Amino acid sequence: MGQIYLIRHGQASFGSDNYDALSALGRQQGKVLGEWFAGQGQRFDRVVVGGMQRHRQTAAACMEGLGQSAPPEAAWQLEPGFDEYDHHEVLIRHRPEFDEPGAVQRFLATHENPKQAYQAIHEAAVGRWIGGDHDAQYGEPWPQFRSRCAGALQRLLESAGPSQNIAVFTSGGTIGCLCQGLLGLDDRHTAQLSWTFVNSAVTKIFYRPGKLALGYLNNYAHLEWWGQPGSVSYR
Incomplete structure (x- = not known):
């Protein structure tokens, strides 16, 4: 084995x-x-x-x-x-404003616990990706990944x-x-x-x-x- x-x-x-x-x-x-x-x-x-x-x-x-x-x-x-998978693409399909250079860092700087704040957004972004309703918007949809x-x-x-x-x-x-x-x-x-x-x-x-x-x-x-x-x- x-x-x-x-x-x-x-x-x-x-x-x-x-x-x-x-x-x-x-x-x-x-x-x-x-x-x-x-x-x-x-x-x-x-x-x-x-x-x-x-x-x-x-x-x-x-x-x-x-x-x-x-x-x-x-x-x-x-x-x-x-x-x-492409974390950045998954993120910006959920929050398009984060595609601007430095936007994520500026967002995190406003939170007392930046990792926790980012995780909440990341979970929502991944949920959108795997949900199947928006597959055409991703270069690599969840089933393809x-x-x-x-x-x-x-x-x-x-x-x-x-x-x-x-x-x-x-x-x-x-x-x-x-x-x-x-x-x-x-x-x-x-x-x-x-x-x-x-x-x-x-x-x-x-x-x-x-x-x-x-x-x-x-x-x-x-x-x-x-x-x-x-x-x-x-x-």
């Missing part, structure tokens, strides 16, 4: 001009994960990364922490099918050996979609699940021909092992 480790990227640069780049904490989260894997004697036969900067940066930090057991970067497989994620996993399974350990560096929305069928969730609960994923957390899936099973979900034991205040983040 093989194992696929779906690894959410480390903390990105929320509120900056380039969200896709990891923060200093995000890089450390990835490195601690690699160190934790090394301490568990974990080895990976393959490393797969989505097409986003934060995916590759998390993979690099994790492999640095893993050390001698890490597959070299030249052997990594790029799979854009594991990319996150789900299909893309499923296709990436299927291609991975078709190329996987019977008992490989595979690390996949991706995003929370993608992981939620890949777990939807395993957990029997509807679309709205799938979206809600993705908001609970911790940066650098690991979700493990067991695979064998024709069968998938969830091993564990949103595991961030490495951050608890690290024990640093503020190490657990969600965006």
Whole structure:
């Protein structure tokens, strides 16, 4: 039986001009994960990364922490099918005024708890996206996103050996979609699940021909092992 480790990227640069780049904490989260894997004697036969900067940066930090057991970067497989959905498009279809440069930052600056305020708007924007009434307004409607994620996993399974350990560096929305069928969730609960994923957390899936099973979900034991205040983040 093989194992696929779906690894959410480390903390990105929320509120900056380039969200896709990891923060200093995000890089450390990835490195601690690699160190934790090394301490568990974990080895990976393959490393797969989505097409986003934060995916590759998390993979690099994790492999640095893993050390001698890490597959070299030249052997990594790029799979854009594991990319996150376009957060910006989903947001501005709900709140068009946020398309203006700096509008989100100005909005957040007016709130005592900016992350909480942003989350409320984000949830409403995602609800509109997955609702199905406005699919023509999105470059990638929700059903297409789900299909893309499923296709990436299927291609991975078709190329996987019977008992490989595979690390996949991706995003929370993608992981939620890949777990939807395993957990029997509807679309709205799938979206809600993705908001609970911790940066650098690991979700493990067991695979064998024709069968998938969830091993564990949103595991961030490495951050608890690290024990640093503020190490657990969600965006």
